Amino acid sequence: MSLNLDWSNTKIARISYLTFRFYIIHCRIYISSLLYFRLYSN
Secondary structure, three states: OHHHHHHHHHHHHHHHHHHHHHHHHHHHHHHHHHHHHHHHHO
8 A cells, every 4th residue: 555655656756847847948949049039129
């Protein structure tokens, strides 16, 4: 029972880590594109 619970916890941790990396990468792309457009719009 504890083994099954541990497996589900690691699965949840892995999914949350992947979504965290996904949001970090997309935020960096979004911020860099905003800076790029602000730099070249003037």
